[in-house]
Amino acid sequence: MEVGREEEWKHADLTHRGEADSASTNPIVGADEEEEGPQICRVCGDKATGYHFNVMTCEGCKGFFRRAMKRNARPRCPFRKGTCEITQKTRRQCQACRLRKCLESGMRKEMIMSDAAVEQRRALIRRKKRERIETRPLGAKGLTEEQQMMIRELTTAQMNTFDSTFVHFKNFRLPDVLSSGRQIPEPLQIQSREEAAKWRKIREDLCSMKLSLQLRGEDGSVWNYKPPADNGGKEIFSLLPHIADVSTYMFKGIINFAKVISYFRDLPIEDQISLLKGAAFELCQLRFNTVFNAETRTWECGRLSYCVEDPAGGFQQLLLEPVLKFHYMLKKLQLHKEEYVLMQAISLFSPDRPGVVQRLVVDQLQEQFAMTLKAYIEFNRPQPAHRFLFLKIMAILTELRSLSAEHTQQLLRIHDVHPFATPLMQELFSTTNG
Structure with missing residues (x-):
């Protein structure tokens, strides 16, 4: 990586106590x-x-x-x-x-x-x-002081770098049909067999992506964008600038999340970059899952709502859209905020990402976060009802790894035909996930 790029990366902008003698702790006034x-x-x-x-x-x-x-x-x-x-x-x-x-x-x-x-x-x-x-399993003695410190550091980093209300997500682009009423432009004038083949592949990539968008204005107004019933995936080109903006916003938060974690800062800058490149999409999906409403298939991001259209019916939609299936599976576990941030840490500190040099150090850190997650579940979750929760979480992380690799390839194919990615997105996806 060029020195200029490295410097740009470094500086990226990235309860009340209950009482036993009161009939109710819910305030009526004040x-x-x-x-x-x-x-x-x-x-x-x-x-x-x-x-x-x-x-x-x-x-x-x-x-x-x-x-x-x-x-x-x-x-x-x-x-x-x-x-x-x-x-x-x-x-x-x-x-x-x-x-x-x-x-x-x-x-x-x-x-x-x-x-x-x-x-x-x-x-x-x-x-x-x-x-x-x-109900705690035999041998569950609670979390060590070091594990408690790990969780506190991660939850603080999450709280300071991710706002589920998206109040700071501003100045984003909207689809032409939403912002001005214009018709969706033709995506590409196909002039060669090679370009025609690329377009067919993109249509395959986008066959299940029917994303609607709702924006609530500060004055109470509501704007809606709903893709046409059947136009071969062309509507996604109108959404691409907005998708690039929201993705970049999320990626900046993820970079800042990593930068405030002491374990991450102690690594060489080259390994920091490699880990972030490999984990950016995965951490993005884990964060998005916290605002996912499984009943409505909607990601509720403050004034913005993103909904996957479901013309084919729920079961077929899940077969067509692996990312949606992933969000259903993860949301069903009803995780605590501590479990979400530990999942992000396990994903971030993956020693087999391309370009990682200090693999042994990263591997040891990942193991510490995994053991902390296991100890947290054993100590805080009723047993035996949650005895398989740790294994389910690790299986979901493995599934997310596969989704990340395929998603990156899809984005690169689309960008190759119809450039839309921001400079930060191009930097993150410049190396294919391992």
Whole structure:
């Protein structure tokens, strides 16, 4: 790779705690309290631990309100003002004004559970915890500190580089028929047998790709693009610029995801590039699966929705479109976010990608991520119901590897006849996946 390309690559832009003495932890008032940042007690301003008796409060004010209501206390203000300021420092000085503040904040007496009900709930919590421990497989001792750190680093990287609302996906191109009402142009004037053969192959590649697109405007308007019933795959040429834009947006996020992982940064730049080239499509599909709605065959990406048309019926569509089948299979597993990011790490750190030099190092890292995934499943998933989940995930990753190779070849064939890929896409797909 040229030095200029390498430098361009380097700089690519790429819960509330539950309570055992409250009848409900769901807030009835204070909807604006779901803002980001640390929550504070609505009574005294101390650090809140959750919703208690309908109001976000600290443990101290929760206990004070419960005791006051249990005793049916009617304290009087010792300062005879009735308007004492209640803070973390002054809350013990005037019980009357503190109780008044509790009631004014919205705390509700009827949400206090009886002693018997509290003990019943605590017993249920203890039983659930015991059952969870008993259902773990023999030898499952939990995750090591290193494995927990791995998961935290991956989930943080995912959170910082992938927004499922696609709020930052802007300035993308739309199909001509969607943005201006113009007819779909003819894709190519075939002038030779060689070009005719290429076009036939592309028609085979696109025979099952019937992708509709919906865009919801900020003003509430809805734009729809639906491909014609039968035009031999030509409609895809109108969609190609938009597909290139959304793919490039996803690839930039994947590059940034990899760049913030310490294990990845420690590798030589040549191996980083080789691993990203090999895994870009796979990580893209894993991320897209988190926004896939299996019931509607739709990827819900914020204001944009992508739906695979299904004129032939569900079973035949699955036979025709392996990528769609993959998304159904993966979504059916109902994975946790931790399992998704570990799958991405296992895919990214594949030692047999073309061009990887430090294969042994990458192989050891991949094994660590795989063992972390196995330990996570054994510790967090009920057994024996999920005893085969790890094996299913590894089989799906193998299937995804095959899909990636075929998908890359299809993109290259289309680009050869009808150039559409962005420079980043061309760079990523310049070497065929192994």
